[in-house]
Amino acid sequence: MVLQLSTFHWEGGAGVAAARLHQALLNAGIDSQLMVSQISRPGPQTSAWADTPWKSKKAWGNFVLERLHFLPQEKDKSVRFAFSPAAAGADISEHPLVQQASIIHLHWVNFGFLSLRSLEKLFALGKPIVWTLHDMWTFTGGCHYNRGCDHYLSHCRYCPYLKKPGEYDMAFTQFVQKQRLYNHTPLTLISPSRWLDNLVQKAALTTGMPSKAIPNCIDTELFKPGSQPEARNALGLPPDRKLLLFAGANTQDPRKGFTYFREAVRDPRLADVEVLILGKGKPENFADMPVKVHFLGKISETERMVQAYNAADMLIVPSLEDNLPNTIMEAMACGTPVAGFDTGGIPEMIDHLENGFVSVPRSATSLAEGIQWILKHNAGGAVSQNARQKVLLNYSEEVIAAQYSQLYQSLLHG
Incomplete structure (x- = not known):
């Protein structure tokens, strides 16, 4: 044993x-x-x-x-x-x-x-x-x-x-x-x-x-692609907006790099996106975001976590230090591409320009570039398919x- x-x-x-x-x-x-x-x-x-x-x-x-x-x-x-x-x-x-x-x-x-x-x-x-x-x-x-x-x-x-x-x-x-x-x-x-x-x-x-x-x-039978319209409806989210997800056990931990995400969405080319936040925190923590924020708080139920990943167009992981983030694995298993910094084990999970985008660490400009790349290249779902396949083969x-x-x-x- x-x-x-x-x-x-x-x-x-x-x-x-x-x-x-x-x-x-x-x-x-x-x-x-x-x-x-x-x-x-x-x-x-x-x-x-x-x-x-x-x-x-x-x-x-x-x-x-x-x-x-x-x-x-x-x-x-x-x-x-x-x-x-x-x-x-x-x-x-x-x-x-x-x-x-x-x-x-x-x-x-x-x-x-x-x-x-x-x-x-x-x-x-x-x-x-x-x-x-x-x-x-x-x-x-x-x-x-x-x-x-x-x-x-x-x-x-x-x-x-x-x-x-x-x-x-x-x-x-x-x-x-x-x-x-x-x-x-x-x-x-x-x-x-x-x-x-x-x-x-x-x-x-x-x-x-x-x-x-x-x-x-990860259990790829639990974390799997689903209907984005159904997921958004279940969570009370807008059906017609591009949603960027930030998820973490503690959104206010400086190591998670939220400030770089906030700066990235100030890019005028991202003026139409909205942000979905999952994790511990308070709505007032995000009052200074330049775009609309949907705060889901901490979610423990797997079904609702899967809905959140499927509702999002991508996950953003601007971590300054990290090992092999569960959030990246969960998102990719659901077919949700990830833009993240080139730190820790993150570039081992994201294959740059194949199933997501690896940005220059501590660069809000590079992160904004990654967001735009995924929005442009995943219109047909190819990036999402690559993300799911990476998880099936490796995790x-x-x-x-x-x-x-x-x-x-x-x-x-x-």
């Missing part, structure tokens, strides 16, 4: 990716169990560590303790959740599922689910460990994305996330702890993008470790489950 471990369940990019992989493995006949901190909704062979009222309080307490550990040292409020000290977490080493597992498969385990001490106890069991990296935290001194800092390539210190960066700061300490933790541990590191795998191979903490790129997966459940099955077999049987 392979035990998948994830803080979140069907929430956030990493939580969704972990749950989708678990589902794909089960559909492929692979014995997978998913343990999360707390369950979002019931699912097959899925359990919560916090399965009692006392454990739920303890899970919340661990999250608070971990945040309090970082709070006095944070540079400012904007980085509060961008650095994880992993100082508090649950000891799951004696949990029955952990004991039964042949392979332990880690995903995103921060925010009080697993601490560095928790990981140390798991690693001490001597079981093969697969770790799918959903950001950079595994090989940094605590940040989830480096924001231009390259100290992880040698030794983390003078961390830009800290109020008082220093030679022996919190990032330095966590880096040393991870060095000790990873030593002599049979880790196999999996990155959803080739971009992240390249960083893994260069990072001081993980260079020389077994690593490879295996993308996240379907069957394709990704087969790659993980081969990996698991190699770890168990050599």
Whole structure:
């Protein structure tokens, strides 16, 4: 049995990716169990560590303790959740599922689910460990994305996330702890993008470790093309306007690059488009948009998410840092082309001028050019067909489950 471990369940990019992989493995006949901190909704062979009222309080307490550990040292409020000290977490080493597992498969385990001490106890069991990296935290001194800092390539210190960066700061300490933790541990590191795998191979903490790129997966029977008029009618959207979709768990996260999208639609040639926004936020956050905005808020129901993708003429992803965004995969599975920046794993998903447009990073002008290119070249639906085909060939459940099955077999049987 392979035990998948994830803080979140069907929430956030990493939580969704972990749950989708678990589902794909089960559909492929692979014995997978998913343990999360707390369950979002019931699912097959899925359990919560916090399965009692006392454990739920303890899970919340661990999250608070971990945040309090970082709070006095944070540079400012904007980085509060961008650095994880992993100082508090649950000891799951004696949990029955952990004991039964042949392979332990880690995903995103921060925010009080697993601490560095928790990981140390798991690693001490001597079981093969697969770790799918959903950001950079595994090989940094605590940040989830480096924001231009390259100290992880040698030794983390003078961390830009800290109020008082220093030679022996919190990032330095966590880096040393991870060095000790990873030593002599049979880790196999999996990155959803080739971009992240390249960083893994260069990072001081993980260079020389077994690593490879295996993308996240998606259910292409759920996320599929549908009638645009029906989708717009269901969501109360205009039937005759060009709609540009911006989607994200937190639309106000600077890393998502919304300001560049706002500038792009100021282009006079895009005066007739309207914008569709999906994710956490408030309507007043978008009052200064130069075009009309339709704010759908946060949508958790898959059916409504699919409707939103099918209602849109394209998805815009101006991320400044990102791994392999679920939103791009979801949109393309629905046949909705994407214009996005040439950052992280985004250009691995978008084939420039074939199924979408890859824009110059931090360039609103280039993003506007991409929007116009898709509007012009997808009139007959060819770009949409290419987008859907890319997902079927590279990100379907069957394709990704087969790659993980081969990996698991190699770890168990050599």
